[in-house]
Amino acid sequence: MRVLVTGGAGFIGSNLVHVLVGQHEVGVIDDLSTGHAENLHPSAWGRTMDILDERFPAAVAEFGPDAVVHLAAQSSVPRSITDPVRDWAVNVDGTRTVAAAAAAAGATRVLSASSAAVYGEPAEVPLGECSDTAPVNPYGSSKLAAEKALADELAGTGVDFASFRFSNVYGPRQDAAGEGGVVAIFCAELAAGRTPVIYGSGEQTRDFIYVGDVVAAIIASLEFTGTLSEAEPCGPAYNISTGEEVSVTDLANALRPVAGFYAPFEIARERAGDVLRSSLDSRKARAVFGWQPRVTLEAGLGPTYRWFARL
Ligand SMILES: NC(=O)c1ccc[n+]([C@@H]2O[C@H](COP(=O)([O-])OP(=O)(O)OC[C@H]3O[C@@H](n4cnc5c(N)ncnc54)[C@H](O)[C@@H]3O)[C@@H](O)[C@H]2O)c1
Known part of the structure; x- marks a missing residue:
């Protein structure tokens, strides 16, 4: 499989790429805004580019992915408060752009990083995918809107998709x-x-979820042969957490x-x-694609x- 990872020079992305390169053809697009060049894997195809760059769709088409793992984001809560315009542009418009470019390039699945931040202050714990979403900062709002943008963009295209709501990842x-x-x-x-x-x-x-478990969840869902976006409950949303x-x-x-x-x-x-x-309760990921934290x-x-x- 050819797997394109946006944000592949970042924390989660680089851990994912280092495991994926042994199993698949891997491409990385990252603007190195918070990622690091030394995280880039020498065996992976790569472009240093903003996902909002007008040349981005052509770069995706050049790599020709079967699946896209979209991890590039403005991922800092404080920065989302000081610059909510950029936060929205990267997280919402960026996710829409990635989804459209993936579909145009012939990819059959897009997995996009969302966050526990979409829930805000929980009314109950653990939270399930169908729990109320009430983000309390611009980052949570943009991640929630990105989930909607992903679904809107890929509706009717036949491209499968999922939004993974990561809890607190460490590693x-x-x-x-x-x-x-x-x-x-x-x-x-x-x-x-x-x-x-x-x-x-x-x-x-x-x-707290270990990054190796998050990588395993992404790989399990890449290999899943069913339709992630239509699984019950609550369709494309999946908690990835302990x-x-x-x-x-x-x-x-x-x-x-x-x-x-x-x-x-x-x-x-x-x-x-x-x-x-x-x-966050992650039993849905276990039921649908057989992943559980270990x-x-x-x-x-x-x-x-x-x-x-x-x-
Ligand atoms: N780390 C966590 O605990 C956590 C929790 C919930 C959700 N997430 C989400 O998981 C994803 C990965 O997070 P991370 O912790 O690895 O963050 P990170 O900042 O280490 O990685 C993000 C990567 O995306 C790149 N990037 C940012 N904006 C870009 C743009 N406009 N164009 C191209 N590349 C861009 C950065 O250079 C970086 O390499 C993000 O979507 C984040 O919101 C992370």
Whole structure:
């Protein structure tokens, strides 16, 4: 299969490409805005290009994918607040452009990265795909609109599609700069010999999923022979997550033996806008295409910390 990965120089994309190249012909299109050139795989076809560039559809046609995994995005919540126009352009118009270019190039499936952010502050946990969506920031709004744009663009084309709502993904190659995930930030601080900061009580929960599990979900869905977009419940939406709630304090404690750090973490005032609880039920992905998370937090933190510590 020929698989095109947008955002293949980023955190999730580069982990995916490194596994895919052994199994398929792989292409990457990435503008390197947050991704890194050293993440690019030497065996993959590649173009450094913005998905909004007018030459993008021709580049997709040149590679000629059977499937497109669309991971390129403006993926920072704070940046979505300071520049909501760019956030909407990349995430919504960009997803529409990717879907149209994929269909025009003859691809038969488009898998697009969505986010737990589409749900906002959950009324219940764990959240299912049919739970209410009420994003609380421009990033969540653009990811939700991107799901709709993907469905609108591919309706009636015969191209299968899915929007994968990732929970909090962590693992090697995550960027701890700016607003990286809490695991990346804790690992980077500990690896640099500094004491990490917990904001608020530490009782706020997240659903941490290892990047290797996310890669396995994408590959399982690429190989699925049915129609992802029509599966019940709630069609093309799939939670890719563990379904478990882990508090930030529990995360800090799980990291202690991995990093050999036993002093107290620093405590700072709670940050406005942080969701208090988060956990997504991923049983639909298991029922439809046979994927389930396999890597426990304890098992995933080892390779993650070692990558940050360059061990
Ligand atoms: N990491 C997480 O916890 C998480 C959670 C939920 C959803 N997601 C989504 O998963 C996807 C991948 O996230 P990530 O964590 O790997 O982020 P990332 O920032 O590491 O990767 C995004 C990649 O897309 C590229 N890119 C950005 N804008 C582009 C554009 N206009 N044209 C071409 N390339 C562009 C970047 O250079 C980068 O390499 C994103 O869609 C993100 O919103 C991530």
